[in-house]
Amino acid sequence: xxxxxxxxxxxxxxxRTLAARVPHKALRDRWNRLRFGxxxxxxxxxxxxxxxxxxxxxxxxxTSDAPSFQRRHSGLVAGGDWDLSRAPIxxxxxxxxxxxxxxxxxxxxxxxxYDYHLAHIAKKGISxxxxxxxxxxxxxxxxxxxxxxxxxxxxxxxRRDLPARFRREHGGIFIHVARDGEPLRxxxxxxxxxxxxxxxxxTVPAQLGVxxxxxxxxxxxxxxxxxx
Numbered sequence: 001x002x003x004x005x006x007x008x009x010x011x012x013x014x015x016r017t018l019a020a021r022v023p024h025k026a027l028r029d030r031w032n033r034l035r036f037g038x039x040x041x042x043x044x045x046x047x048x049x050x051x052x053x054x055x056x057x058x059x060x061x062x063t064s065d066a067p068s069f070q071r072r073h074s075g076l077v078a079g080g081d082w083d084l085s086r087a088p089i090x091x092x093x094x095x096x097x098x099x100x101x102x103x104x105x106x107x108x109x110x111x112x113x114y115d116y117h118l119a120h121i122a123k124k125g126i127s128x129x130x131x132x133x134x135x136x137x138x139x140x141x142x143x144x145x146x147x148x149x150x151x152x153x154x155x156x157x158x159r160r161d162l163p164a165r166f167r168r169e170h171g172g173i174f175i176h177v178a179r180d181g182e183p184l185r186x187x188x189x190x191x192x193x194x195x196x197x198x199x200x201x202x203t204v205p206a207q208l209g210v211x212x213x214x215x216x217x218x219x220x221x222x223x224x225x226x227x228x
Contacts, residue, residue, distance in 0.1 A: 007166050020044075020170060021072040028075050035077065039222065041211050043075030046158050046169035047224040048203040049183045051196040056086040058176050058184040058209075069210045071174060071188060076210045083178035083212050094190035101140075102147055102198055108140040147195050156196060158205040169207040176209035181220030184209075203228060 008017045017023075025043035032040035060068040066085035069076070093116070100111045108114060117136045120127035130136045150156050159169045173189030173196075185193065186209050196204040208221075215221060 013166070016166065020167065022167060024072070025075060032075065032077060036216055041075050041077055041208060041216060041221055042168070043208075044168035044170040045075065045208045045225075046160070046172070046205050047175065047177075047208050047221070048227045049173075049175055049206050049224065051193060051201055051204050054175075054183050054185055054193075055089065056182065056184050057089055058083075058186050059085045059087045061085060069176065069186065071170065071207070071209075073210050074170070074174075074208055077213050077216060078210050079213050082210070083176065083182075083184065086178070086182075086184055089185060092190060092194075095194045098143075098191055098194035099198065102195070108137075113140065143191055143195070146192060147199075150195060150199055150201065154199075155201060156192060156204050159207075169205055172205055172207040174209050175206040177211040177215045177220060177224065179212040179214035179218075181215055181218065181223070183224075 007013050008020075008022050029040070029042050032042070058069070060066055062068055065080065066082050097108075097111045097113045100106045101108055114133070114136055117127040117130055118133060121131060121136075125131065127136070128139075130139055146156070159165050159172050171188070173193050174186045176184040176186055178184055183206075188207070193204070208224075211221060
């Protein structure tokens, strides 16, 4: 076994493995298989959603009916009415920045996104993982490459095909699945999701978030596992 093929088992990635709750997720996968059989939902698994058909975001309210779900909850099968707490996709800052850059032709600096992150770094020392202007610039230069490749190929690559892969689709566009199969956007992957919508991509890879048991039983997950 090569550790490069199993990043979560590499000792150098131990802090990240623990932060991502990988041991908990492995136990969740076992429990899901006991409940739903061999095709049960997997934590961090890759699903495919049509970005232009995603209409809602999940609206967390911090209550038992609409709890706050994070990436660590990926693959959780949760009943109840949480999936009814939804709202139309809002006009997010990340969406406006991506539109201004790729459609209107503004430089990243002209969009104001550098100033936004640098202000956060000045106050808190970090902004969405970046700790310096150089790291902020590198992040948005990487988005230029993502856009150029997606425009050329008509697709976004799944995380498993990227050099920085970690575990399945961990770190990808984060999507919960409601009882009727409706994909609900959540935090994570905002810029890539905006790029996919601008380019009108047919489907995009996404990290499975929380899924309603009725969606599993109705076969919606099977459909979302297919790239097209």
